[in-house]
Amino acid sequence: MSSAPRDGEAGGAGQYLAESVGGRQIRETHAGPHLQESRLGRQQQEGEAGKQAAIAALRAALLSGDVVPGQRLVEAELAETFGVTRASVRAALIDLTAEGLVERIPNRGARVRVVTVDEAVAITECRMVLEGLCAAKAAEKATDDQIEALVEVGEQMRAAVADGEPMKYSALNRELHRLVREIADQPVAGELLERLHGQIVRHQFRLAMRDGRTHVSLPEHLAIIEAIARHDSDAAEEAARAHLRSVITALRETE
Amino acid sequence: MSSAPRDGEAGGAGQYLAESVGGRQIRETHAGPHLQESRLGRQQQEGEAGKQAAIAALRAALLSGDVVPGQRLVEAELAETFGVTRASVRAALIDLTAEGLVERIPNRGARVRVVTVDEAVAITECRMVLEGLCAAKAAEKATDDQIEALVEVGEQMRAAVADGEPMKYSALNRELHRLVREIADQPVAGELLERLHGQIVRHQFRLAMRDGRTHVSLPEHLAIIEAIARHDSDAAEEAARAHLRSVITALRETE
DNA sequence: TCACACAAGATTGTCAACAATCTCGTTCAC
DNA sequence: GTGAACGAGATTGTTGACAATCTTGTGTGA
Structure with a gap:
């Protein structure tokens, strides 16, 4: 396989x-x-x-x-x-x-089922607001241990980019989003996001393999982590949304 | 029946x-x-x-x-x-x-399936961000005819409140949200919202029947309509979110 | 009286067999 | 050569029958 x-x-x-x-x-x-x-x-x-x-x-x-x-x-x-x-x-x-x-x-x-780029964009827009909700709630609720775990994932992502390892970066990306959802403790959003993720996994993979994409998304991910660590829920929400807006832009460019 | x-x-x-x-x-x-x-x-x-x-x-x-x-x-x-x-x-x-x-x-x-008040709150939080997304997109995209239709629904809601007709108001509420989703033309959000709606229909009904609830939600609905009519997507998103936050507050009070 | 075993009935889970529908190749008529 | 009709094969859709599991009442022994 x-x-x-x-x-x-x-x-x-x-x-x-x-x-x-x-x-x-x-x-x-x-x-x-x-x-x-x-x-x-x-x-x-x-x-x-x-x-x-x-x-x-x-x-x-x-x-x-x-x-x-x-x-x-x-x-x-x-x-x-x-x-x-x-x-x-x-x-x-x-x-x-x-x-x-x-x-x-x-x-x-x-x-x-075929998921067109248009639909992938619509899905990502929904993810944008839902991930924003999760990031905001995570910023409200994160414990010190959880923040430490987030920061650790951020460091590993930085290393993966520096070492030129997109597959590892992609796995860490998934881990980061999972961790934010866990901290947010918003099960309904978590389920919706899982559902949406299954539908766009191909589009995400193609993006992740794009040259330079990791360099663009790394600072976006780090910004999410930093805002959560500061317990700034507005900033966390906005950072998550900005990241997904960037994904939407990249998706549209694949058309 | x-x-x-x-x-x-x-x-x-x-x-x-x-x-x-x-x-x-x-x-x-x-x-x-x-x-x-x-x-x-x-x-x-x-x-x-x-x-x-x-x-x-x-x-x-x-x-x-x-x-x-x-x-x-x-x-x-x-x-x-x-x-x-x-x-x-x-x-x-x-x-x-x-x-x-x-x-x-x-x-x-x-x-x-039993949906607890906690879950209903979580569902409504997700609706909050998704309805916000739809309201923002509707504000971007609304034609004059569509705005006219929205304003008409708003007037009918005003009349239903004045006439003390909660059932009619509830139906108009549903119609308004449907219209916003149609104007937004965001099918993924629309489907997610339909899905979530099915899960909380009982909670919504109980809220709708509460004394005074229509007086609270009418200005919220009218604010959404007004922001869309002005093509102000940020205001529309915020108005939709404020409305759903108000629903969350009311849900929590039923506990 | 209480705890356990057992049987009967209720209900869910599964699937082989068959019916229904679709696809595609072949043949025939023009 | 083209289009229509037909048949064979592939595949999907459905279900009655039976197996498996659970629930509950009854009987027995301590």
Whole structure:
């Protein structure tokens, strides 16, 4: 399984699936060969456990780029690939549809939902105000230990930029946002943000890999940390919003 | 079907269900007798149509108070009451669970999810920032016709307060927020707000029925309209946030 | 009287089988 | 060569039947 989303595959099928089968050209992109098989001689997983396994596998595939926007997700194939029942795959697809990650068309099957740049911008605008809320609440509530943890993440981010390690920086970015949400102790915002994050993970990855992006976002992240450390909720909110506005600008430039 | 949520019924069962059946006391609150039967001699509804019917019926029941927080939702009973298959009810409950309206406990069934005042406050905080975003965008984008429509709703709200009609005011309140969202043209925020609204409909209803509440919220609503009409996005955002902060204050007072 | 075991009934969870729908290749008519 | 009709295969949608789990009442023993 590759470690990153790969662009340009939405229209492609895996090599062997692209070939004719019995004179019938298979033209849809199928899930099959890109996905990690999880059977490995084990008995087929059933019911809820099977559904959770399928959800986890699909989430991982979405994150890694093994499945791409627009790709068909065929129940029977996924069932075989993941070693679960078709009912489990179906239930998993229904749940992922409710999360906005998959779209199911009646009688025509499921696909990875395409999120346009426009939608990614709209999502990021919502994240902007929600992350702002969380940063403000974190500034009100942060304990000394929590501030120390934030500052430590900030230092690690600084080091990752200096060492030219974008993947590490990206992981620290996620950790910082998670920490702010934890300190904020605003579960509803946290859930909404998790939900929105799942929908734009590809766009975020592409941004994170852009040359110079880490140099732009580092001071933005540090400003958030500093405002929270000062218990200045207005400044924290504004710093978080400024950071997300910067993300929106960068997103628009990818169009 | 009654027209408003009724408090205090969470622990009660309908009269006939409270009686023993074959020496076995039924202690859970069952869905049965409070719900509007939709069979009326018609053939049982199947599949997706059945699921949508069940969803619609459950939504209506949640809105009207025919089912209350904590109430058991028994698949077989609902299926009979709504005239749909058990599979349709099940699918409906899964979807409503994904929306945060229902909770399903493995092997123990589904219940109307309880939303505490604390959670309602957290939800309203998120609404505050999202409604603020929508008001700001509406201020940027509103056409003259749209402004006219907003002003008209404001006048009708003024009249509803003067005439002592809280139900009408409540409906206009909903219409105003819908209109702002439409003008804002921010679909992600709109969807999140719809989602959050479903979760706090009971709390909102109780607030709306409080003496004096309409007198407090009317000027808040009018301030939102005025700021949008002036195309002042900062003022619009702040007016929307101030209004929702006022709602939060009122929610906290219900504790 | 209390605690435990057990059985019956209620309810949820699961799925194989079948029906329904769609897609696509082939054939035929013009 | 083009468009329409048709059939085969692929896939989705649905559900009755049965298994699994939970709840509650009853009986028994200490």
